[in-house]
Amino acid sequence: MKKLVGLRGDSRLLWTALALFVILFVDRLISPTFFDIRMVNDRLVGSLINILDNSAPYALLAIGMTLVIATKGIDLSVGAVMAICAAVAVVLIKNYEAGATEIYYQPGVVILITIAIGAICGLWNGILIAFLDLQPIIATLILMVAGRGVAQMITGGQSPTFTNESLAFVGRGVVGGVPFPIFIAIGVLIIAILVVRRTALGLLIESVGINDRASYYAGIQARAIKLFVYMVSGMCAAVAGMIVAGEVKSADPHTAGLFSGLDAILAVVIGGTALSGGRFNLVLSVMGVLIIQSLLAGLYVSTLHPTTNLVVKAVVVLAVLLLQSPEFRRFITQPFRRAA
Amino acid sequence: MLLLALCVPLVTAQGSGEGLTIGFSQIGSESAWRTAFTEAVKAEAEARGINLLFSDAQQSQENQIAAIRAWLAQGDVDAIVLAPVIESGWDDVLQEAADSGVPVIIVDRNVDSDPSLFVTRVSSDFVHEGRLAAVWLAQATSGNCNIVELYGTVGSAAAEDRHTGFMQVIDLFANMNIIHSETGNFVRTEGKAVMESILSSEDPANICAVFAHNDDMAIGAIEAIKEAGLVPAQDILIVSVDAIPDIFDSLDAGETNATVELSPFMGGPAFDAVVAHLAGEELPKWIPVGGGLYTSRAAYDADHQ
Numbered sequence: 001m002k003k004l005v006g007l008r009g010d011s012r013l014l015w016t017a018l019a020l021f022v023i024l025f026v027d028r029l030i031s032p033t034f035f036d037i038r039m040v041n042d043r044l045v046g047s048l049i050n051i052l053d054n055s056a057p058y059a060l061l062a063i064g065m066t067l068v069i070a071t072k073g074i075d076l077s078v079g080a081v082m083a084i085c086a087a088v089a090v091v092l093i094k095n096y097e098a099g100a101t102e103i104y105y106q107p108g109v110v111i112l113i114t115i116a117i118g119a120i121c122g123l124w125n126g127i128l129i130a131f132l133d134l135q136p137i138i139a140t141l142i143l144m145v146a147g148r149g150v151a152q153m154i155t156g157g158q159s160p161t162f163t164n165e166s167l168a169f170v171g172r173g174v175v176g177g178v179p180f181p182i183f184i185a186i187g188v189l190i191i192a193i194l195v196v197r198r199t200a201l202g203l204l205i206e207s208v209g210i211n212d213r214a215s216y217y218a219g220i221q222a223r224a225i226k227l228f229v230y231m232v233s234g235m236c237a238a239v240a241g242m243i244v245a246g247e248v249k250s251a252d253p254h255t256a257g258l259f260s261g262l263d264a265i266l267a268v269v270i271g272g273t274a275l276s277g278g279r280f281n282l283v284l285s286v287m288g289v290l291i292i293q294s295l296l297a298g299l300y301v302s303t304l305h306p307t308t309n310l311v312v313k314a315v316v317v318l319a320v321l322l323l324q325s326p327e328f329r330r331f332i333t334q335p336f337r338r339a340a
Numbered sequence: 341m342l343l344l345a346l347c348v349p350l351v352t353a354q355g356s357g358e359g360l361t362i363g364f365s366q367i368g369s370e371s372a373w374r375t376a377f378t379e380a381v382k383a384e385a386e387a388r389g390i391n392l393l394f395s396d397a398q399q400s401q402e403n404q405i406a407a408i409r410a411w412l413a414q415g416d417v418d419a420i421v422l423a424p425v426i427e428s429g430w431d432d433v434l435q436e437a438a439d440s441g442v443p444v445i446i447v448d449r450n451v452d453s454d455p456s457l458f459v460t461r462v463s464s465d466f467v468h469e470g471r472l473a474a475v476w477l478a479q480a481t482s483g484n485c486n487i488v489e490l491y492g493t494v495g496s497a498a499a500e501d502r503h504t505g506f507m508q509v510i511d512l513f514a515n516m517n518i519i520h521s522e523t524g525n526f527v528r529t530e531g532k533a534v535m536e537s538i539l540s541s542e543d544p545a546n547i548c549a550v551f552a553h554n555d556d557m558a559i560g561a562i563e564a565i566k567e568a569g570l571v572p573a574q575d576i577l578i579v580s581v582d583a584i585p586d587i588f589d590s591l592d593a594g595e596t597n598a599t600v601e602l603s604p605f606m607g608g609p610a611f612d613a614v615v616a617h618l619a620g621e622e623l624p625k626w627i628p629v630g631g632g633l634y635t636s637r638a639a640y641d642a643d644h645q
Contacts, residue, residue: 031541040569300537
């Protein structure tokens, strides 16, 4: 197991898990019913379920983002891609609801088309970065800015709503009492781990991140690897967009996925993946997402004024990052060691 | 003769503004409400026979200033209607308009310039919207209610003022209290996430009502309430602000109780102000627009024929 998630004796899992448990414990202090889970209308209800459910779209973004960052890249456009894909899915499904029978309006096909649109967005980023040598932060900034405009054009500036249960199931379906987005996130995580750790792909991604030119001379298709990771990121954003749209049965091109990309980057960083490329860990990135969402869940039920939210979030994230830093731990334990 | 020629357009303009050319600088199209606002102004101008020059600033003050300067330079506008992106930095361009003798009407958001530089401001009264919501809730619960407040974006005038107005009223009732106040940033999914969390931590029997700073967050909260196995609008009362089309679907379905209108119909009062100003009338510096509270689609439709 330890080998599979790529830790090999790394203490990061321990410290990150500890941070998560501390935050959950504080949540429990704030709200005595925080760990309660009950069954309502065949659906599990409770704060812990909410955290997992709300984490699902961010976990998908974080998985894609981890691979991108591992190649020394960054993808600022995922929030905009979420908005584009949510808009595409909802506009297509509205045709189906209006009685259109063409194959590309069928719910299952709509989902596939939406994922393909996400892949195309990722391909666009990848081409700019891998073939035109644009800085990733600039290349994806272009789509981040333009994407929301594209989404607004697709919906005509409106926030269309839909009623189709098949598309809504992506975001609000329930299987065995558990919200469906949780299964999507876990499924994608398992597939991603198997692909990067059971094949050479993970190694290739790391090597491109550490030195893409050296990798190229060593015979690694660095450009193909980069195209691949940005496409994965785009596809993950597409599914995240459908989850968010399905949750409330509408696509809002103005706010869907707004700032989600930054939260995903934050989660990846909390998970210890280096922004300088190379080392990455998917499980820890997803734990980073859980940390952020557990923190938010606590803030939601606390009676703190909403103005304090962002500051509390920043302080906790800083604390988690310091806790993970061996240098910092050594620094604060030094006086005690000397005394001993 | 010249005097007569000058008088003619003014005389025909009385009441409707027919034949006037008015420049309208809009912020952008960032929300469905903003789009509705733009459409309402265009429709009003067409109905009155006003030649409307429309400029979409795409959230940029530079674009707005450039558009206004272009209109002034061409000398072809009788008045300018400005929905400013931000409050500050308007002194120079408003002074240029005043020097050119072109009256400026501010709509929606405010400017911090000297009031003598513009004719009047036509806008919603956010504080009043908060008061209306609270008054309805006080009446519906006889002044006994534990309230969850879904706050808008912290720091935005709409959120802060709606909160202020709401508190002004519920402070009058000893048994009306806000037990949770949390921001959902005016967004549907965040409204849902916040409500889910609160329902998980708080005994739902202890929650009497939700006051959402906009309809989108209310719609999110409705989903969370349904998922928690409760009946929205019955087990938990819901009142929100905006009166967007979707909230009327919820009212039809009996899943929410009331919405306060954030009127997008600011074109009419703005054009009236232009006409009155050109006719030499003295106008107040603020003209608040509409915003009734509606508990059914029929009542709203009856008011907006």
